[in-house]
Amino acid sequence: MPERAYFDWNATSPLRQVAREAMVAALGQTGNASSVHGEGRTARRLIEDARAQVAHLVGADAKDVTFASGATEANMLALHPAMGDRLFVSAVEHPSVRSGGRFPAEKIEELPVDGAGSVDLHALSNAVARAERPFVSIMLANNETGVIEPIVQIAQIVHTANGVLHVDAVQGPGRIDCDLKTLGADLLSISAHKLGGPQGVGALIRRGYIQIEPLIRGGGQERGLRAGTENVAGIAGFGAACAALAANWRHEAIRMAALRDRIETGIKALVPRAVIFGQNAPRLPNTTLFSIPGIKAETAIIAFDLNGIALSSGSACSSGKVQTSHVLAAMGVEPELARGALRISLGCSTTDAEVDNLLNALTKVSSSLLKGHENSRVNSGLAA
Helix, strand or coil: CCCCEECECCCCCCCCHHHHHHHHHHHCCCCCCCCCCHHHHHHHHHHHHHHHHHHHHCCCCHHHEEEECCHHHHHHHHCCHHHCCEEEEECCCCHHHHCCCCCCHHHEEEECECCCCCECHHHHHHHHHCCCCEEEEEECECCCCCEECCHHHHHHHHHHCCCEEEEECCCCCCCCCCCHHHHCCCEEEEEHHHCCCCCCCEEEEECCCCCCCCCCCCCCCHHHCCCCCCCHHHHHHHHHHHHHHHHHHHHHHHHHHHHHHHHHHHHHHHCCCCEECCCCCCECCCEEEEECCCCCHHHHHHHHHHCCEECECCCCCCCCCCCCCHHHHHCCCCHHHHCCCEEEECCCCCCHHHHHHHHHHHHHHHHHHHHHHHHHHHHHHHHC
16 A cells, blocks of 8 residues: 555645744743743743744734634634624524624625635625614635635725624645735634644734633633633744745746646546536635545545545534535535535645545546446446
8 A cells, every 4th residue: 555645735744844933942931921031931932932933824914813723713703793783694504603793693794605615706895885883704715626716806895894804814824825914814713733833832823903702711821811820832833834934935836737627637637527616706715626426525535535635524623524615505416416525635745646645546536436336326226
């Protein structure tokens, strides 16, 4: 069996060496960042250095970065009724955004998307016009399909209606430009473990004029916006990963796009009936979501795993369950086809050899499972 190949970077990315080194160094420190003695000041400096590194990656001011336990908490921190009298989210958002955060259910409205999964701008314009203070939350790029939303246009629509725009940018850093000001976002959520940092840490970045209502109270940490002793090692690793990305993400993105295109060409050559979702829309350079009619995702994932390939059926935020994607449902994809959706996501260390292994595994898996599907259909016909 070939060495295992990891193609689930959108779920979590392997820890970068620079992040690992920063975390190990931070773990050697003993001070609490809220203490004023030398050890405390050392811990504080690690946090503030990381804050500057995160801010630099997204073109923000360091003082406007608030650390959290991850992007889900960052989203919850952002989604508060103080931001507007009504919340508008797209039908393909991450569950933490679709839940509405701290907005009551009656104040949340879901926006439709087109067949590629991109938000309907006409529907958005009509929706925000009905609210006195609209608050809109739209992801930068979809975690399942990789489709990139037209955030600059969305920001113009929202701001024309005197609204506030929050962008869940979790899948963006290291793959596409995530500059806060260029996008026109007022609030931006990112996660460390999606970009080569550790799990369990993320950040909400705001424009200076935006006031945030704390989610966790009880202490003065994070300028009073997030109580609790900081995860110094995690934050240090987060910052180091961001610094590494800021230096060379464009080169990595170009290389990943070439590998993704090679994979998609291989998929269509092996199984011409395969459907690649969002193929004609702007997408992340590292993401392919596809389905082969007649193959179920849960069966295929196990088969790929046995062949040394780790991939997924889409979002990893459903307690490990393989279930029909709400993203594909919103796009109008037929349920049977959606149930077979498989996501391949690449990263900075993905190699040509790993792509070879993936395509070889696809040849075996598709042949075996499609043969089983045809036999099942024949047997069903005989039984009838």
